[in-house]
Amino acid sequence: MSILDETHAPERRSFVATANGHPDFPIQNLPIGIFSRDGGERRSGIAIGDAIFDIGLALQSGLFEGEARMAAEAAAAPELNAYLALGAPARVALRRRVSALLAVDCPEQSQVEACLHPSSDCAMHLPARIGDYTDFYVGIHHATHVGRLFRPDSPLLPNYKHVPIGYHGRASSILASGTAIRRPNGQTKAADADAPTYGPSRRLDYELEIGVFIGPGNSLGEPIAIGDAAEHIAGFCLLNDWSARDIQAWEYQPLGPFLAKNFASTISPWVVSPEALAPFRIAQTPRAEGDPQPLPYLFDEKDQRQGAFDLELEALLVTEALSQKGLPPHRLALSNTQHMYWTVAQMIAHHASGGCNLQPGDLLGSGTISGPDLASAGSLLEATEGGKSPIRLASGEERLFLEDGDEIIFTARARREGYVTIGFGACRAKVLPARQ
Ligand code: CA
Numbered sequence: 001m002s003i004l005d006e007t008h009a010p011e012r013r014s015f016v017a018t019a020n021g022h023p024d025f026p027i028q029n030l031p032i033g034i035f036s037r038d039g040g041e042r043r044s045g046i047a048i049g050d051a052i053f054d055i056g057l058a059l060q061s062g063l064f065e066g067e068a069r070m071a072a073e074a075a076a077a078p079e080l081n082a083y084l085a086l087g088a089p090a091r092v093a094l095r096r097r098v099s100a101l102l103a104v105d106c107p108e109q110s111q112v113e114a115c116l117h118p119s120s121d122c123a124m125h126l127p128a129r130i131g132d133y134t135d136f137y138v139g140i141h142h143a144t145h146v147g148r149l150f151r152p153d154s155p156l157l158p159n160y161k162h163v164p165i166g167y168h169g170r171a172s173s174i175l176a177s178g179t180a181i182r183r184p185n186g187q188t189k190a191a192d193a194d195a196p197t198y199g200p201s202r203r204l205d206y207e208l209e210i211g212v213f214i215g216p217g218n219s220l221g222e223p224i225a226i227g228d229a230a231e232h233i234a235g236f237c238l239l240n241d242w243s244a245r246d247i248q249a250w251e252y253q254p255l256g257p258f259l260a261k262n263f264a265s266t267i268s269p270w271v272v273s274p275e276a277l278a279p280f281r282i283a284q285t286p287r288a289e290g291d292p293q294p295l296p297y298l299f300d301e302k303d304q305r306q307g308a309f310d311l312e313l314e315a316l317l318v319t320e321a322l323s324q325k326g327l328p329p330h331r332l333a334l335s336n337t338q339h340m341y342w343t344v345a346q347m348i349a350h351h352a353s354g355g356c357n358l359q360p361g362d363l364l365g366s367g368t369i370s371g372p373d374l375a376s377a378g379s380l381l382e383a384t385e386g387g388k389s390p391i392r393l394a395s396g397e398e399r400l401f402l403e404d405g406d407e408i409i410f411t412a413r414a415r416r417e418g419y420v421t422i423g424f425g426a427c428r429a430k431v432l433p434a435r436q
Pocket of ligand 1: 135136207209241365367368
């Protein structure tokens, strides 16, 4: 865990007026991302209120020195892999300097102002070249709800409380927030049909997850000790693991998800650092009475004490009818990362435990994070009880699964008494009709 410093002080305010009280990007957050302006080159920047602080311009203006300068030089690129690889000391140096530059009473304010772009003029892109993507399954309520649809008496498989379950996903189809996704065509077979057919998925779903960017990697064959795992985390984002349930149901045995999940995954574009989230660290939710203890390679006292975090997650649905009638988005779920059965450090330690090498810019997904009840269900599969009980919207529409034109929006909020609330920005995408 990072030590709290002046960058977390609640009294620190920015001369960028929109940052003060901003739901996502006050000066205490400072997430990093990749943007472009007017279709120009990709550049790195830091979100501050409704503006983006351009790291490359700030470097040219001589606003950095020492370790912060080295970090800014690595970050001033069209993708952040080299910067993510540097790890915590470089991140902290850059954070402290950028925080000072954007604070009220900064002596270099006029120079800093020349490095700011209005966010509304910028397009956001993927923050890094994602070499590999692995999606876990650590949301225990999600695993229980989904398992119950198939196995009412024993929803969790016997391995669940021993192994952080995951599958290797597809990195090439990960998209930045705002890019529409296309409904996949695929092979499905209705339960009462004799043979499968090929066509548009009719059970398109979302999954509410967080993503974790890997910072420093590990060498092939060298596991990551659980006590060191946090040092490999470069930051966090929101992740929508779009899922075609009908394709999934037909293809998933015996090897797990394949085309049901490889057509698109959407992430929020800002990398929120472990330092920004440090005030919101909490103890891992204690395991239920009778649950097994993690094996030693997955257990660390410090990780149990502060390896979880308190992050509120919200999933919203916008339909064309809701927009036309001027109605607000429909809240599908309000959940929290406290419902993760395994910590991010446990996910990392497990992933590398057999010798697999993680690399800077790799993305790990948490798996769907649902709470215990329907109001916190992080997928439609759960919220509609397997596609049986429709969700009713204020527009008079109903949904079992997503329709063309629907948009899913995720947001995240970290709050704690005595600290300034921070968010992640939106993870949003609209569903386009399947290709004919
Ligand atoms: Ca998933």
